[in-house]
Amino acid sequence: MRVAFNVIDETIWFIDRPHEPWTVQAEARAAGRLDDERLRLAVRSALARHPMARARQAPWRFWQPGFAWEIMEEPQVDALSIVDCPDDAALARIRSDLYGHPVPLATSPPLRVRLAHHAAGDVVLLGVNHAASDGLGTLRLLASIVRGYAGAPDPVPDVDPLAVRDLRTPLALDGLPGRIRHAAALVTELRRPKARIAPERAGDGPGYGFHLVRLDAGDTPALGSRRPPGATVNDVLLAALHLAIAEWNAEHGAPCERIGVMMPVNLRPPERRNEVVGNFSSFVTVATDPEDRGRPETTVAAVTAQSRRVKAGGPPGALVDVLATPLPRPLLLKEVTWGLLPFVLERGLDTAVLSNLGRLGEPLSFGADAGDVAEVWFSPPARMPVGLALGAVTIGRWLHLSFRYRHPLFDPGAAARFATRYVGALDRLAA
Structure with a gap:
């Protein structure tokens, strides 16, 4: 088929x-x-x-x-x-x-x-x-x-997983005018230069390094009892990344005006939010300027306002809105187009990527012999000049953070230092 x-x-x-x-x-x-x-x-x-x-x-x-x-x-x-x-x-x-x-x-x-x-x-x-x-x-x-x-039950939703792959339908918005409006918002954002994370002790090797951090959400006030009012866990994770990047760059004497963090938006319907293997996510930019980062509470407020707009009216300026607009055909012309885009838009590419898969709906277990799943780690990729992707997933009371980095950005020691700075930013966000 x-x-x-x-x-x-x-x-x-x-x-x-x-x-x-x-x-x-x-x-x-x-x-x-x-x-x-x-x-x-x-x-x-x-x-x-x-x-x-x-x-x-x-x-x-x-x-x-x-x-x-x-x-x-x-x-x-x-x-x-x-x-x-x-x-x-x-x-x-x-x-x-x-x-x-x-x-x-x-x-x-x-x-x-x-x-x-x-x-x-x-x-x-x-x-x-x-x-x-x-x-x-x-x-x-x-x-x-x-x-x-x-040997446990593994039910799947009663839908044809191959028949629900067309992303143009959920993103129709109010038709072509809406798609054009959202695409224009994305192009405007891409034209605004974004900060680059300052490299430290970087090499030039291919592939990725990983630094894994496991936090007890109950002992991380900003994620629990002292979460800023109106903010979700995802908002807090985003705000901490903005603050950590700004502080890291300040330490390294690197410019840091507008920070943009790419965030996926799940397009699956609520009844199967965590179901169906395939690509069902669009991407939006959550951005802050220096005035947004003057105090932790203003950073959270700026991030939360943007995430609320996404939830209220669909993903504004979502990447897939541009992609749903027909590109030149055939594939040869598409490849030429994609090959040119980094040179045209590189300054506007986001500073980092954050993808939070949320809390696992139910505990996972390998069975009586091997026991419960004790850790779950996840991360998306990130190509240069972005170079850093933070993946988050929660199982039970444990938040698992995977800092995935390109070698031209960090060596293992630098990645560990950045992760420590990120955890410190989380602590400062507690209300």
Whole structure:
């Protein structure tokens, strides 16, 4: 069966680069040890349940108007590999290797899975080519793997997951005039220069580094009892990132006028907010100027006002509004267009990316033998000159933050220092 790429699939295909691949990170850590073959069966069960997890890119020619997926009955390659990690340093190398290499789309599935045996609990690492799915879809697929291993029920919504992929319908707004108005807002924002995070001890290697931080939400006042009035957890996470970037740049003597943080907006309907593997997210910019960052409360207020506008009237200036406007055809002209955009709009690209998947609706468990899922990690990619993507997901009382960075921006020590500054900014946001 063939299905067309939607506008987000196609966009990611064009901006993907081998040295900074657009892979989505999703990981689950077990309390105990996982059996290799039992996990292999769980992966195959998850692929069978979600059609886009079995997709491959159909052969194409530059004169065609667009790309298409072929949904395969069975995966063509074994997606799972098994590794032993004697310590955390070995696990970090496995993580960087998995997410730092492109996942091929020419064969099914468009993802790779690694089982890392570790003394502190085995880790299932899932890397999905972002052209095939967004963060929520990737986390949903990871949940299917965990439930399949445990032999637990894994219900899916009563919809055809391939028939709901057209993003133009939920973004119709008030028709073409509304789409043009929203596209104009995005173009205006892209024309405004954004600050760049000051690099520290950076190298020039390909791929990504990761710095993981686990916070007890109950012991982080800004996320709980002392959250600023009217602000959501997502607003607080966004505001802290704006403050951390401004303070980091001030420390390094780097300019920092307008900061823009790219934030995904989930386009799935509320009844299946966390369901269906695929790309169902648009992107908006949440921006602050120096006057917004004079005090923590003004930063939160500026961020909260923008997020409320998004919720009230749809994603203003959402990236997909521009993408839904027909680009030149055939594919050759589209590639030329996408190749020129970074040179035209690079100054207006956002400063960083933040994607918060929220709280897992129910605990995940690998079953009686391997125990509950103790940790869940997630992050989106970020190409230079952005270079930093912060992924957030909450399980129980624990907020998991994955600072994913390009090597031309940070080395591991610099990433750890930036993360510490971010946590400090969270603390200062407590009301």
